[in-house]
Amino acid sequence: MKQKYLVIDVDGTMTDGGLYYDENGNETKKFCTKDAAGFFAAHQVGAKIMVLTGRECKATTRRMIEMKVDHLFQNIKDKALFLKLFMEENSISKEEMGYIGDDLNDLPPMRLCGFVGCPADACAEVKEIADHVSTVNGGYGAVRDIVEHILKETGEWDDAISKVYGIGV
Numbered sequence: 687m688k689q690k691y692l693v694i695d696v697d698g699t700m701t702d703g704g705l706y707y708d709e710n711g712n713e714t715k716k717f718c719t720k721d722a723a724g725f726f727a728a729h730q731v732g733a734k735i736m737v738l739t740g741r742e743c744k745a746t747t748r749r750m751i752e753m754k755v756d757h758l759f760q761n762i763k764d765k766a767l768f769l770k771l772f773m774e775e776n777s778i779s780k781e782e783m784g785y786i787g788d789d790l791n792d793l794p795p796m797r798l799c800g801f802v803g804c805p806a807d808a809c810a811e812v813k814e815i816a817d818h819v820s821t822v823n824g825g826y827g828a829v830r831d832i833v834e835h836i837l838k839e840t841g842e843w844d845d846a847i848s849k850v851y852g853i854g855v
Contacts, residue, residue, distance in 0.1 A: 687731045687840055689784035689801055693769065694829060696739040696746055698788040699805060702825030715745040718826050723847065724833030725753045730846040731837065733784075736772075738765055740791060766794035773798065786832050788812060788824050803832035 697703055700721055706714045728735060734756040739746065742760040750758045762768045773783060784801035785792065788808040796802045796815060804816045805828035813819050820831040837843035847853070 687728065687733050687836055687842060688781065689733060689836070690782040691734050691736055691778060691784065692728055692833070693736045693738050693783065693785045693787075693795065693799070695785075695787035695789075695792055696737060696743075697741060698808075698824045699786055700749075700825065700829055702823070703788070703807075713741075713743045713745065715743060715749075716825060717745075717749045718830075720827030721829040722753060723850070724830035725755070726850045727837055727843065727846040728833050729754065730850050731840075731842050738762055738769065738795070740765065765791060766798060769795045769798055784836070786829055801836065803835070804828075 694700065700717055701715045706716070708714055725735060736757040736759065737750050737755050738759050740762055746760060747758065759768065780798060781800035783799040784803070785796045785799040786803045787796060788805050790809060790811060793811055793815070796812070802816045803818045803820065804812045805820050805822060805824035807823040808816070808819070818832055818835050820828040822828040822831045834843055837846055
């Protein structure tokens with residue numbers, strides 16, 4: 687995988703984009719377990735994963751700990767500025783950065799990245815600049831599908847999955 691970092695949005699990318707509240711007013715989210723294979727495969731080939739979201743939610747924190755993300759940044763209103771500074775501070779080039787997102791607020795940071803992926807139900811503007819548009823909607827395994835696409839392009843998918851799950855594919 688030529689991308690050293692993979693930035694992933696949450697709402698509409700890892701989730702179906704809905705906002706759910708329990709009887710106490712707490713925000714809850716539904717994450718797709720299929721995305722875990724994408725996270726683990728990306729880690730297996732040495733990519734670092736950054737989750738970058740404009741909202742803050744305890745459910746996101748819990749799931750990202752389970753997914754062993756390298757960097758979790760929530761409540762980021764200007765994703766492009768944040769990502770630009772992160773890339774400068776860590777000497778990361780455009781080619782080394784990939785981004786998976788779905789909506790208008792993802793467009794500016796996507797333009798800083800060498801690879802852009804999005805779910806099937808992303809907005810038209812995001813689809814227009816994407817290197818890969820998944821056939822899967824956000825919240826239903828789109829992240830896994832996009833990571834699988836990247837790693838199949840480099841011939842790393844089968845080996846990564848074999849090492850992660852101890853199976854031959």
